[in-house]
Amino acid sequence: MSDTASSKILLREFAPQIEHTGTLGKLWITFLVGVVLLGFFALYWQVSRGHIVTGMRDNVVWGVYIVNFIFFMGISYAGALISGALHLFHAEWRKPIIRMAEFITIISLLIGPGFIMMCIGRLDRLPNLILFGRIQSPITWDVIAISTDIFGCILFLYLALLRDLAKLRDFDELKVPNWKKKMYKILAIGYTGTPEQQLRLKKSTDIMAGMVIAIAIIVYSVLAWIFSVTLQPGWHSTIFGPYFVIAAVYSGTGVLIVAMYFFRKVYHLEEHITLKHFVNVGVIMLVLAAFFGYFTFSEYLTKWYGSEKNDEQLIAILFKDYYSLFILSNYIGVLVPLIVVGFKKLRTINNITIAAFIVIIALWLNRYLIVVPTLESPYLPIQESRDAWAHYSATWVEWSLTAGGVALFCLLFTLASKMIPIVQVSDLKEEPKEAGDIYLR
Amino acid sequence: MENKKKDDNNSRRNFLKLGLLAGAGTVATGALIATGKNSGESGEKIKVLTTSGEVMEVDKNFLTLAPVGRVESHEGIPGRKFVMVIDLAKCKNARKCVEECQKGHNLPKDQEFMKVYLMQDSEKTAPYWFPKPCYHCDNPQCVSVCPVGATYKRSDGIVLIDNERCIGCKFCMTGCPYSTRVFSWKAEEAYESDQPYSPEKSVPGVEGTVSKCDFCPDLAREGKLPYCASACPMGVIYFGDIDEDVVTNGTETFKFSELIRDRSGYKYLDNLGTRPNVYYLPPVDRQFPFERGLDGLDEEVTKRFENTPYVKNLKNKETL
Amino acid sequence: MKRIKTGIILVILFLAGMMQGFARNNADTTSPAVTVLRFACVSTSDDSIQLKSVVSVKHDDGSTNLVNAPVIFYSVEKDGDLKIGEVKTDVHGTAVLKIPARNTFLRNDQQMLSFKAMYDGNDKYEASEGEFGLKPAKLVVSFYEEDSIRYVKVEGTQLNSDGTEVSIGAVDVIISVPKMFSMLKIAEISLDSTGIGTAEFPRDIIGDSTGNLTVVASIEENDIFGTVQGSSDKNWGLHKHLISPDRPSRELWTPIAPLWMIITLIVMLLGVWGHYVYAVVQLVMINKSSKIPPEESNKA
Known part of the structure; x- marks a missing residue:
C-alpha cells in the first residue's frame, strides 16, 4: 500500500506539468510553431522551384540535409544505447532521466528521415523504393533498418511507459481533459501490476533493451556504409561504422544533458535530477569523447601519413578552407568535455551543460566536415567556371529547413512532456534518497 | 580547309558504304527497279523537311530507326559490347564532341555529358586535354548503389538511366568516382516528344533526376557512331564493338587489340576496380601543341581552367 | 495544380513560337x-x-x-x-x-x-x-587454302558493250570486312594483267557467332570504273564470343542480389522481428490477463 501512496505523492508533484501550460510555455510553443512553419514554407519553396534553390550542385550533391539526417539519427541513440544499456546494467540512478532519453530517441527518429526526403529530387517517386527496391543498395538497407528501429524504439518506450500510464489512469485527482484520460486508459491495456503481468513486462523489457542496443548499432553502421561503400577519398574507410556509432552516442549524451538541464529548470525537478545525474551522464560523455577523439585521430592520421594524392587533397582542404571548423569540431569538441568532467572542481551542472552544448555543435560540424569537403575534392579536378557549382554553401532554404527540424524536435519534446510525466514516476520510489543527493543550485 | 576536306571525304565514304549495304543481296531482274522502303505503316509519325519547305510527318517505319521501348532498352543490343578509345595525342580541345553531344541529346547549355578537362598529372609533367564521357564500367558503382534500379547495366555494356524511375537520391553521383553524372536541378523548358519515353532516346533529363552520357544506343542501332565520335574533327574518339575487336572514328578503322597494343592504351583510374570500357591512348607524338587548345574558347570555358596549375603558371610567367 | 497549368502554358507558348518560326521561315525564303x-x-x-x-x-x-x-x-x-x-x-x-x-x-x-x-x-x-x-565492271571474291594459309582471291572483269567480259588489270583493290560501324581493311592489293589478285587472309578476324563473315573487295572512285564492289561470305572468322549468355546474374550491380546478401538480410530481419513479436505477445498476454479476473482490475 505504501507503493500506491508514494507514487500518489509523486504523481501529485508531476501532475501540474500535464495539467496546464504557463504563459512562458505557451510563448515557447508559439515560437516553435512559427519556426516549424518557416521550415514548411522553405519546403514548399523547394518543392515548387526545384532543388536549384538549395546550395547543392553537381559536385556537392549532398549538403546540410544529409548532415541533419545523420545528426538526428545520431542523437536518437541517446535513448537507445543509454536507456538500453543502463537498464541492462541495473543502474538505479538512470530512472529519473530514462524517459527523456527515450523521448529523444523516438522524436529524432521521426525527424531524421524527413531530412533525407528533402534531399531527394523526386518525392513523388518515393514508392519506387518499395516497388523496385534493390537489396544491394545501402539506401534500401537504411529504409529497412530505420523502420525496424522506429518500431523497436516505440515498443521499448511503450513498455517503459506502461506502468506510468496505468498509474495515470488510476490517479483520480488528475485534472486533464477527458480525451487524455481516455488515452491513458486505452494505452494502459489493463495493466494492474499483478505478479504475472510484472514478470511478463520485465521479460519483454529486458529483451527489447538488448534489441534496441543491437539495432541502434546496425542502423548507424548502415548509415555510415552509405558513405563508406563509395570510392570517395574521405568516405571509403573501414572504421566508418564504429566511428559513426561512437559519434552518434556521443552527440546523444550531449543532447540528453541539455534536455536534463532545461526540464530540471522548467519543471522544477531539482529534487530528482541532481548533480549526480549530470556527473554520471557526463562521465559517459567523457568516455565517449575519448573514443570519438581516438577514432577521429586514427581516421585522419592514416590519411595524412598515407598521403594518397586524393587524401592529401582532402586533408589540404580541411586544414585550409575548413580550418576553424575542423579545430572546433575535432579538438574543442573533444577536449572541453574531457576537461570539464575530468576535473572534479569543474563539475558543476552549468559547466557540464555548456560542455554538452559544445559537443552538440561540434558533432554537427563533424558530420558537415565528413560530407561536404569530400565532395569538393573528387578524383577528377573540379574545372568549373561557376563558383557556386564548385563550392557548397547552404542557402536560406536549407537553413530554414534545418531550423524547422530543430524547432520540431523541441516542439514534439515539449508536447510529449505535456502528455506523460517527463520522469518515470513508477520507478522513482525504488531509489533510496540520500541527503547529499539533493543538490540545490 | 583541312577539316572541310576531311569532312567531305568522310561523308563520301559513308555514302558509298550505305550503297553497299543497300545493294547487298538483291538480284537485278532486268527491269528498272526503284528501291524505296515500302514496308507497312506503323502509325507513329516523325517530322521531316519536305520539298515544299514545310515540316511533314512521315511514318516511323520509313526510318531505319528501330522503335525501342522502355522494356527493350533494359536489355541491350544483342551480341554487342561497346568500347570507346580516346586518342589523347590528337585532342586539341576543339569541344565539338561536347557541343554535338549537347545538341544530339537536347541538353541545356549548362549540362555536359562529355567534359573536356585540362589535365596535368603532376607539377613537372606535360599537360594534356582529357575528354571524359561515362566509362560504362563493368563493375559500375553507380548501379550497385542505386536503390530502385533506375540505373542499370545492359548486356551490351551500356549503363543507362531510366529517368522515369529515378527518385533523385543522388547516391549514384557520389558512387561514381569519375564525376560523370549530372543532376537536373531545375525544370528546363519542357521537352516535347511525340514518342513514348525510353531511356535509349536522346532526351534531356527530367527535373529532379540524374542523367549522363549514354553511348548513344539509339544511333548504334542504326549503325551510326555516337555524336561525340562523329563530331570530332581530329578523329580523337574511336567507338566499336569490343567483341568484333574493331573500333572506328568514322574515317579510320583499327583492330582494337592492335591499337591498344601499339599505342599503349590504358584505362583511367583502373586501380579503383571499376573496370571501365573507355580506353585512352597516351598523349605522345602529339599532332598539335597543347596550348592550341586554349585558343578561341568561350569566356565561360576559359574561366574553367583559370585555377589549374598550368594556367596559373602561364600567367605568372607573363607577369614576370 | 499550378505546375500543371504553367506547364500547359509553356507548351502552348512553345508551340506558338514554333509556328511563328516556320511562318517567318516561309516568308523569308523569297529566293x-x-x-x-x-x-x-x-x-x-x-x-x-x-x-x-x-x-x-x-x-x-x-x-x-x-x-x-x-x-x-x-x-x-x-x-x-x-x-x-x-x-x-x-x-x-x-x-x-x-x-x-x-x-x-x-x-x-x-x-x-x-x-x-x-x-x-x-x-x-x-x-x-x-x-x-x-565502265561497268565486276569483282568476284573467292577463297582457297594452301599450306594451311588462307587466301582471298579477287577476279576483276569489265563488261564491254557487246556483252563480252574482259579481265581488268593494274587496278588497286581494297579487301575489307564490314563491321558494325565501318569496314575493317584487311589488305590492299593490285590486280595483275590477268585481272587476278590474292591476299593472305588473317586468322584473327572475328566473324559472327558461328565464324561467318563477309569479305568485300572494292575498287574505290576509279576514273574508269567508278566504284566497284564484290563480296562473298566465308566461315573463316573467329567465333564471336557473346557476352549475354554468360553474363553474371548475381553481382552487386545486377538486378538480383547475391544469394548470401539475401540470406544475411533475412536472418537479421527474422532475428530482430522475432524478438519484437515476442515482446508484443507479452503485451497481448498482459491485456488478456487483465480481462479474465474483472475484480482484479477494479481493485487497483
Whole structure:
C-alpha cells in the first residue's frame, strides 16, 4: 500500500506539468510553431522551384540535409544505447532521466528521415523504393533498418511507459481533459501490476533493451556504409561504422544533458535530477569523447601519413578552407568535455551543460566536415567556371529547413512532456534518497 | 580547309558504304527497279523537311530507326559490347564532341555529358586535354548503389538511366568516382516528344533526376557512331564493338587489340576496380601543341581552367 | 495544380513560337534555297549498277536531307539524254535506282556509260544535278587454302558493250570486312594483267557467332570504273564470343542480389522481428490477463 501512496505523492508533484501550460510555455510553443512553419514554407519553396534553390550542385550533391539526417539519427541513440544499456546494467540512478532519453530517441527518429526526403529530387517517386527496391543498395538497407528501429524504439518506450500510464489512469485527482484520460486508459491495456503481468513486462523489457542496443548499432553502421561503400577519398574507410556509432552516442549524451538541464529548470525537478545525474551522464560523455577523439585521430592520421594524392587533397582542404571548423569540431569538441568532467572542481551542472552544448555543435560540424569537403575534392579536378557549382554553401532554404527540424524536435519534446510525466514516476520510489543527493543550485 | 576536306571525304565514304549495304543481296531482274522502303505503316509519325519547305510527318517505319521501348532498352543490343578509345595525342580541345553531344541529346547549355578537362598529372609533367564521357564500367558503382534500379547495366555494356524511375537520391553521383553524372536541378523548358519515353532516346533529363552520357544506343542501332565520335574533327574518339575487336572514328578503322597494343592504351583510374570500357591512348607524338587548345574558347570555358596549375603558371610567367 | 497549368502554358507558348518560326521561315525564303545533289554509281557483283543520289538543303549550320524530292535519272548519250526513271527521296534524302549492268544504253568513245541525276527544284528550292561516268565492271571474291594459309582471291572483269567480259588489270583493290560501324581493311592489293589478285587472309578476324563473315573487295572512285564492289561470305572468322549468355546474374550491380546478401538480410530481419513479436505477445498476454479476473482490475 505504501507503493500506491508514494507514487500518489509523486504523481501529485508531476501532475501540474500535464495539467496546464504557463504563459512562458505557451510563448515557447508559439515560437516553435512559427519556426516549424518557416521550415514548411522553405519546403514548399523547394518543392515548387526545384532543388536549384538549395546550395547543392553537381559536385556537392549532398549538403546540410544529409548532415541533419545523420545528426538526428545520431542523437536518437541517446535513448537507445543509454536507456538500453543502463537498464541492462541495473543502474538505479538512470530512472529519473530514462524517459527523456527515450523521448529523444523516438522524436529524432521521426525527424531524421524527413531530412533525407528533402534531399531527394523526386518525392513523388518515393514508392519506387518499395516497388523496385534493390537489396544491394545501402539506401534500401537504411529504409529497412530505420523502420525496424522506429518500431523497436516505440515498443521499448511503450513498455517503459506502461506502468506510468496505468498509474495515470488510476490517479483520480488528475485534472486533464477527458480525451487524455481516455488515452491513458486505452494505452494502459489493463495493466494492474499483478505478479504475472510484472514478470511478463520485465521479460519483454529486458529483451527489447538488448534489441534496441543491437539495432541502434546496425542502423548507424548502415548509415555510415552509405558513405563508406563509395570510392570517395574521405568516405571509403573501414572504421566508418564504429566511428559513426561512437559519434552518434556521443552527440546523444550531449543532447540528453541539455534536455536534463532545461526540464530540471522548467519543471522544477531539482529534487530528482541532481548533480549526480549530470556527473554520471557526463562521465559517459567523457568516455565517449575519448573514443570519438581516438577514432577521429586514427581516421585522419592514416590519411595524412598515407598521403594518397586524393587524401592529401582532402586533408589540404580541411586544414585550409575548413580550418576553424575542423579545430572546433575535432579538438574543442573533444577536449572541453574531457576537461570539464575530468576535473572534479569543474563539475558543476552549468559547466557540464555548456560542455554538452559544445559537443552538440561540434558533432554537427563533424558530420558537415565528413560530407561536404569530400565532395569538393573528387578524383577528377573540379574545372568549373561557376563558383557556386564548385563550392557548397547552404542557402536560406536549407537553413530554414534545418531550423524547422530543430524547432520540431523541441516542439514534439515539449508536447510529449505535456502528455506523460517527463520522469518515470513508477520507478522513482525504488531509489533510496540520500541527503547529499539533493543538490540545490 | 583541312577539316572541310576531311569532312567531305568522310561523308563520301559513308555514302558509298550505305550503297553497299543497300545493294547487298538483291538480284537485278532486268527491269528498272526503284528501291524505296515500302514496308507497312506503323502509325507513329516523325517530322521531316519536305520539298515544299514545310515540316511533314512521315511514318516511323520509313526510318531505319528501330522503335525501342522502355522494356527493350533494359536489355541491350544483342551480341554487342561497346568500347570507346580516346586518342589523347590528337585532342586539341576543339569541344565539338561536347557541343554535338549537347545538341544530339537536347541538353541545356549548362549540362555536359562529355567534359573536356585540362589535365596535368603532376607539377613537372606535360599537360594534356582529357575528354571524359561515362566509362560504362563493368563493375559500375553507380548501379550497385542505386536503390530502385533506375540505373542499370545492359548486356551490351551500356549503363543507362531510366529517368522515369529515378527518385533523385543522388547516391549514384557520389558512387561514381569519375564525376560523370549530372543532376537536373531545375525544370528546363519542357521537352516535347511525340514518342513514348525510353531511356535509349536522346532526351534531356527530367527535373529532379540524374542523367549522363549514354553511348548513344539509339544511333548504334542504326549503325551510326555516337555524336561525340562523329563530331570530332581530329578523329580523337574511336567507338566499336569490343567483341568484333574493331573500333572506328568514322574515317579510320583499327583492330582494337592492335591499337591498344601499339599505342599503349590504358584505362583511367583502373586501380579503383571499376573496370571501365573507355580506353585512352597516351598523349605522345602529339599532332598539335597543347596550348592550341586554349585558343578561341568561350569566356565561360576559359574561366574553367583559370585555377589549374598550368594556367596559373602561364600567367605568372607573363607577369614576370 | 499550378505546375500543371504553367506547364500547359509553356507548351502552348512553345508551340506558338514554333509556328511563328516556320511562318517567318516561309516568308523569308523569297529566293529558293540552295540544294546539293550528290550522285555516284556503284557496280555490284550481282551484275547491276546502283545509281544513287542524295539531295540535301544547305543552310548556315550544316545541311538537312530533303525528303520526297523527285530525282530523275538519265543516261547521257550522244543524241541527248534518255530518261531512265524517277525516284522520290526517302527520309534520308536518298533516291536509289538499280539497273542491270548488261543494258542497252549507248556508250561514249571511251566505252563508258554516263548517267545523270537531276532534281528539278521548285519555288522553294533550287534545281541541282550530278553526273557520273563509268565502265561497268565486276569483282568476284573467292577463297582457297594452301599450306594451311588462307587466301582471298579477287577476279576483276569489265563488261564491254557487246556483252563480252574482259579481265581488268593494274587496278588497286581494297579487301575489307564490314563491321558494325565501318569496314575493317584487311589488305590492299593490285590486280595483275590477268585481272587476278590474292591476299593472305588473317586468322584473327572475328566473324559472327558461328565464324561467318563477309569479305568485300572494292575498287574505290576509279576514273574508269567508278566504284566497284564484290563480296562473298566465308566461315573463316573467329567465333564471336557473346557476352549475354554468360553474363553474371548475381553481382552487386545486377538486378538480383547475391544469394548470401539475401540470406544475411533475412536472418537479421527474422532475428530482430522475432524478438519484437515476442515482446508484443507479452503485451497481448498482459491485456488478456487483465480481462479474465474483472475484480482484479477494479481493485487497483
